[in-house]
Amino acid sequence: MTDTGLTPGAMRALDGAGRFAWAAGASTAEPLHLLWALSVDETRASELLGQFGISAEAIGIGFSCVPTIDDSLEPPPVPIPLSPLLADVVREARELAVQLGSDDGAGTEHLLSALAVVDATVAEFFSHFGLDVLGLQDRLKQQAGIPVEPIVPEFDIHWTEPTESDLTDTLRTLDAAANRAREGLRVVEDFVRFSLDDSHLSRLLKELRHELTERLSDLDRLGLVAARDTLGDVGTRIKTPREQTRLLPSDVVVANCRRVEEALRTLEEFSKLLLGHSAAGSSGEESTNSPRSRPRLADPRLPAHLEQLRYRLYTIEKALTTTLAARERLAGCDLYLLVTESLCHNGSGPAIRQALEAGVRILQLREKELTDRRLLDSARRVRVWTREADALFIMNDRPDLAVLAEADGVHVGQDELSVREARRIVGPHRLVGVSTHSIEQARQAVLDGADYLGVGPCFATSTKSFDQLAGLDFVRQVAAEITLPWFAIGGISPTNIAAVQSAGASRVAVSSAICSSPTPGRAAVEMSDLLRQPITE
Numbered sequence: 001m002t003d004t005g006l007t008p009g010a011m012r013a014l015d016g017a018g019r020f021a022w023a024a025g026a027s028t029a030e031p032l033h034l035l036w037a038l039s040v041d042e043t044r045a046s047e048l049l050g051q052f053g054i055s056a057e058a059i060g061i062g063f064s065c066v067p068t069i070d071d072s073l074e075p076p077p078v079p080i081p082l083s084p085l086l087a088d089v090v091r092e093a094r095e096l097a098v099q100l101g102s103d104d105g106a107g108t109e110h111l112l113s114a115l116a117v118v119d120a121t122v123a124e125f126f127s128h129f130g131l132d133v134l135g136l137q138d139r140l141k142q143q144a145g146i147p148v149e150p151i152v153p154e155f156d157i158h159w160t161e162p163t164e165s166d167l168t169d170t171l172r173t174l175d176a177a178a179n180r181a182r183e184g185l186r187v188v189e190d191f192v193r194f195s196l197d198d199s200h201l202s203r204l205l206k207e208l209r210h211e212l213t214e215r216l217s218d219l220d221r222l223g224l225v226a227a228r229d230t231l232g233d234v235g236t237r238i239k240t241p242r243e244q245t246r247l248l249p250s251d252v253v254v255a256n257c258r259r260v261e262e263a264l265r266t267l268e269e270f271s272k273l274l275l276g277h278s279a280a281g282s283s284g285e286e287s288t289n290s291p292r293s294r295p296r297l298a299d300p301r302l303p304a305h306l307e308q309l310r311y312r313l314y315t316i317e318k319a320l321t322t323t324l325a326a327r328e329r330l331a332g333c334d335l336y337l338l339v340t341e342s343l344c345h346n347g348s349g350p351a352i353r354q355a356l357e358a359g360v361r362i363l364q365l366r367e368k369e370l371t372d373r374r375l376l377d378s379a380r381r382v383r384v385w386t387r388e389a390d391a392l393f394i395m396n397d398r399p400d401l402a403v404l405a406e407a408d409g410v411h412v413g414q415d416e417l418s419v420r421e422a423r424r425i426v427g428p429h430r431l432v433g434v435s436t437h438s439i440e441q442a443r444q445a446v447l448d449g450a451d452y453l454g455v456g457p458c459f460a461t462s463t464k465s466f467d468q469l470a471g472l473d474f475v476r477q478v479a480a481e482i483t484l485p486w487f488a489i490g491g492i493s494p495t496n497i498a499a500v501q502s503a504g505a506s507r508v509a510v511s512s513a514i515c516s517s518p519t520p521g522r523a524a525v526e527m528s529d530l531l532r533q534p535i536t537e
Contacts, residue, residue, distance in 0.1 A: 005094045005097075005106060006093075006106050007105050007106065007108070009044075009107055009108045010093070010107050013034060013037045013038050013041060013043065013108050013111060014034065014037070014090070014111075015037075015075070016034075016038075016040070016041060017029040017030075017033040017034040017037045017080075017082075017086070018033070018075070018076060018079065018080035019037075019075055019076065020036050020037055021033045021076075021080045022075070022076035026080075027414075027441070027444060028082065028444075029080050029081070029082050029083060029086055030083050030085065031083075031086050031115055031119040031121075031122055032059075032063060032065075034086060034089065034111065035059055035115060035122060036056055036059060038108055038111065038112055038115075039054065039056040040056050041108070043107075043108035043109075044109040045107075045108035045111060046108075048112060048136070049112070052129040053129055054126070054129050054131070058129075059125075062128070063125070077415075078415060078416075079421075081418040081420055081421065084311070084315060085118065085311070088311065089111065089114045089115055090106070090111070090114070092114035092117050092118050093106040093114035096110045096113055096114060096137070096140070100140055100141065109139075110140070112136065113133065113140060116133045117304075120304050120305055120308055123301065123304065170270055170273050170274070171222060171223060171224055171226075171227035172227045172228065172229060172233075174219050174224055174266075174271065175224035176233070176235075177263040177264075177266035177267045177270070178219060178220075178263070178267060180260070180263035181216075181267065182212065182213070183259075184256040184257070184259040184263065185205060185208065185209045185212065185256075186209065187252065188205060188256050188257055188320070189206060189209060191249060191252060192205060192320065195249060196323070196483045198323070198481070198482065198483040199480060199482075200443055200446060201316060201323070201483075204316055205316060208309060208313060208316070212264075215299075215302060215306060215309070216267075218297055218299050218302055219267075219271065219302075221298075222274070222296075222297075249324075250321070250324050253321070253324070254317075257313065257316075257317040260313055261310055261313055261314070264306055264307075264309055264310040264313070265310060267306050268306040268307050268310070269303075271297065272303050274296065274297045275300055275302075275303065315447055316447075318447075318449055319446050319447050319449065322449050322450075322451060322484070323446070323483060325451075326431070326484060326485050327484075327485055329451070330392075330451075330452060330485040332361055333362040333392065333507070334507045334508070334528070334531050335359075335360055335361070335507075335508065335524065335527055335531060336360075336363070336364065336487045336489075336508065336509035336510070337355050337360045337362070337363045337364070337509075337510065337511070337514055337515075338363075338366050338396075338489075338509055338510070338511040339351060339352055339363060339366065339511070340366050340367060340368075340515065341367060342369075343511060343516050344515045344520070345517060345518045345520070346518070346520075349381070350520065351514065351515050351520040352382060353385055354519075354520040354521030355514055355520050355521060356385060356386065356389035356391055358520075358521040358522070358524035358528070359525070359528055360391060360514075361389075361390075362394065363382070363386055363391055363392070363394065364393075364394040364395070364396055364411055365382050365394070365396060366396035366511075367396070375401060376401050376404055379395060379401055379402075379404075379407065380406075382405075383406055386408075392408040392409070392431070393405075393408050394408060394409045394410065394411050394431065394433065395407045396410075396411050397410070397412060397413070399412075399422045399426045399432075402426055402430065403430075407430070409430045409431025410425075410426055410430065410431070410433070411432075411434070411454065412432070412433070412434050413434070414435060414436070414437065418448065419445060419448040419449055419450045420448060420449070423449065432450055432451050433450060433451060433452045433453065434450045434453060435453075435489075436454065436455055437456070437474070438470065438474065439474065439477040439478065442455065442477075442478050442481075443481070443482070446482060450484065451484075451485070452484065452486060452487065453482070453484060453486035453487070454486070454487055454489045454509060455470070455474060455478050455489065455505070456470055456474070456475070456488055456489040457469050457470060457489060457490025457491060458470070458471060458475060458496075458500055459490055459491030459492065459496060460490075460491050461490050461491040461511075461512070469490070470490075472503040475488050475500060475503040475505050479503065479504025479505065486507065487505075487507040487508055487509040488500045488503075488505035488508045488509070489508070492508050492510050492513060493510070493513045494526055494530060497527065497530050497531070498530070502535055506531075507531075508531065510527060513527060514527065
């Protein structure tokens with residue numbers, strides 16, 4: 001990879017993380033893959049790790065997963081994208097490099113420090129070897145020529161010790177934020193559970209809520225309820241017109257996601273005050289204003305854990321709002337036509353126009369053999385026809401040509417660009433669809449921000465070969481979990497569409513069933529009628 005904000009060594013480490021991810025069969029490079037890459041390359045990071053006895057083998061043992069460590073490890077055939085968490089590591093490394101005045105950009109040592117800051121699991125692993133975030137950053141400061149010892153002032157500074165009133169106010173703040181976070185999560189979860197019936201997002205929200213409850217138990221034992229003063233809370237008497245208005249269910253969802261995110265940030269920041277008290281209490285110096293009953297956190301990593309919960313909610317909020325918007329935008333799009341010239345009985349032009357006249361409302365141009373220029377010319381003609389018919393036009397595989405042809409979106413497969421990469425090209429307002437062949441891929445596509453899924457292949461098809469058919473069992477899995485719009489795909493015809501519907505599909509994507517017919521319009525009408533027929537067991 002290339003990045004002006006990273007040194008060549010850091011870029012090499014991220015490429016190595018991609019190779020480890022590929023070897024492990026992962027779809028994205030994670031912080032653990034980067035840690036392995038940093039441990040095997042000869043860099044400043046590997047020197048630091050070696051000083052504390054942290055080797056690739058120790059990492060494998062610590063995480064119960066031994067990587068393939070081989071100098072001949074081949075790069076993946078396509079770039080492996082960074083996971084959101086690893087992307088946060090890179091951003092943190094860049095910021096740290098700027099703070100330390102590094103002119104060359106973030107190096108491997110900055111990536112190593114950022115791993116400990118961003119990933120709580122990695123930080124805990126480092127702690128077993130006596131390596132902590134502050135120690136890492138002190139070493140980096142020393143390398144940068146920055147003194148780590150504080151400058152002794154020429155005058156006395158008299159710090160005011162926190163009083164019991166100060167601590168009570170902190171606990172009141174934490175109590176209010178904890179209540180907002182719990183309440184807001186429950187509101188969002190109830191909507192997803194009872195209005196969307198989305199098992200996938202409901203499970204993620206429930207897991208997040210339960211983990212938040214577990215994390216907050218460290219605060220609850222410090223006396224949050226005892227410090228609560230609802231009657232004396234001036235905020236309970238302050239109202240704004242906007243907070244009393246909710247026009248749509250999506251307004252409720254967005255408002256409560258933001259409420260929880262803000263509450264988590266408050267919890268993160270104010271819990272750090274209790275970390276400071278813990279440090280003061282453990283120094284062995286008891287002042288008259290520092291009773292032994294002073295609140296102390298049992299888990300010093302609580303602020304970092306709360307930060308990670310907030311990041312996870314950002315991802316869920318994105319998936320949820322994308323689902324709501326996509327359901328509205330794709331309403332009425334139940335028959336999806338994929339057009340390839342070679343499959344069309346009388347050519348793609350007549351097939352497309354007849355299908356649009358028959359009521360097809362979403363169409364994808366899938367041409368693998370055309371030159372870019374001919375494909376763009378064809379796409380622009382299709383754009384005119386679909387716009388006249390008020391139908392959506394999707395380009396297959398080519399986000400660049402989707403933009404040039406003014407298409408409504410792009411569809412990518414598991415071997416093409418990722419959703420994130422396609423989104424960077426087509427922008428936030430065009431649709432990005434993705435093919436999925438397993439429930440794990442479908443779940444990940446939802447979190448990646450896909451607007452719709454292709455689910456299959458259901459049956460053998462002449463347009464594309466697969467080593468293994470996902471089949472109708474996969475359709476049933478997606479139907480049971482995911483409410484983001486999705487289309488069953490692969491060999492679907494009038495003779496088997498009923499079985500696909502019985503498996504839970506309400507939308508299908510077809511190619512040969514319409515294109516290969518001498519009367520594409522009639523074939524489209526037949527498929528639409530079959531889709532609208534009630535399902536019979």
